[in-house]
Amino acid sequence: MIMNQEDTLNQLKLKAKAYCQHFRPTEDHVQGDLLNKRKPKDRKDIFFYSGAEEKFILGKFKKNILEKMPHYDEVKNLVIEKNIDLIVFDPFILLFEGLDENSAHDVSSAMKLLTEIGVQSNAAVVIVDHTSKQSLSSNYKNDINARQSATKGSINKMSAARGGLLLNHMTKDEAKKVFGIDENKCTQFINVLDSKNNYAPVKIRGSWLKKKVVNVDSQDCMILKEDETLARAYAQKKNEKENLLQNNILSCFDRIIETFGGRDDISVNKIAASIGNEYCYKNIKHTTVCEQIKKALSGEGVTKNTIRIHYCYDDNDTKTKHKIIKSTVPDDDPLSCHS
Structure with missing residues (x-):
């Protein structure tokens, strides 16, 4: 289940079609609006919910106290009902109203709520967050501690997480001096680095991924064949x-x-x-x-x-x-x- 606060449902469907077209799954895995679809529990589908079209808030801070909002139980119950294995929240900052991202107390309370969803639904939870401006000047490739502090706001986000990955574009210097490719193509490559791992040794060296453009018909998105x-x-x-x-x-x-x-x-x-x-x-x-x-x-x-x-x-x-x-x-x- 992907709950995205920044892309519209059509944009999410378009990305999903590109995934399907490129990776070619053997059956129709992609569903529409999470809150309006009902599928059997044994189906392993991808569900989308767009916060850009209808804002969803899991909790609201009032006088430094985090109160659960109706969407919290709604999301948790749907994850259990549909037997969803993985939840992706994107981005963290928009999940909670009144959140002070620099406050250790606020961030810890918010992370505790997200942990509860995962524990009670037996699903893995992935939180997408932005990096801070200060991290741009950090030596995160060699300094593990710098990787953990790269996240925007309080470090308590990384403290509460069981694992973390840091994604960055290739720099022009890396393109030219390390890989010997055109520096103008550096944005086509993403470096994925371990920033934390509670279940295995943290790898110093990262992995490189290359972006791929998949041309799809933007109007031909995700209509279920059975409907x-x-x-x-x-x-x-x-x-x-x-x-x-x-x-x-x-x-x-x-x-x-x-x-x-x-x-x-x-x-x-x-x-x-x-x-x-x-x-x-x-x-x-x-x-x-x-x-x-x-x-x-x-x-x-x-x-x-x-x-x-x-x-x-x-x-x-x-x-x-x-x-x-x-x-x-x-x-x-x-x-x-x-x-």
Whole structure:
């Protein structure tokens, strides 16, 4: 169960689809909104709950006393009911109202509440937390104590935890001097270091992970196969939305082509800026216009008068990753729209 306070449910589903597409599990493991689904206890699924859409608070501090909120029992009971093995809370700071993250008392009380959930439900609990600014200058690769104090706020978080991992991006110096790779690609690599382990020796050397971009259809997310009615309704709504977004592109097509200025590719950001004042995009935030453009032009894209434009994510380009590509297609192309 992943309870994330910062991403929307659609964003979490999108990530989940990328996991499934990359790791290829043998069955449908990913479920939707945790609080609205009921599955058999023997199923080992991934459940999501988005605090970005509906804030959840496990406890509230009143005069230095932590009181449990309704979500506490709700979460604990659902974990027991669904036989969930692992709970991920992300991030720690947003789980408790009135929490002073620098207060040892507050942090200890909050960690005790999270420990209770794990003990009473027999589930492992993972807490995602941010690092402090001071940790940026620490020699955490060689100093174990520096790793434990890297967490933001009181050290009592690490004191209460049975184990801890510290994640950091590769630095430019490491990329160039240690690994001999382009320093501009350093953010593609993550160093995972032991910061605490109560059940095994702490490893001094860390492990390196490389990020991988998985291209997925952002509108085709996690409809359960067994729910045919929902799937049909979703498919119809999806097609209607896609058609609307593509029609908006067609209405601005000439303006978009002008923006290319003789080039074969251009950033989504520039396209959004050029058509932001068009009628169909008025009063819409720039970031939303960018997302609508990407959705409308994903896959085959849109074609008009033998000119096709489609969205492409270019991971090799360090400056412009989200691009719109322009190409010419035969006049008899079945996807071509003439006006």
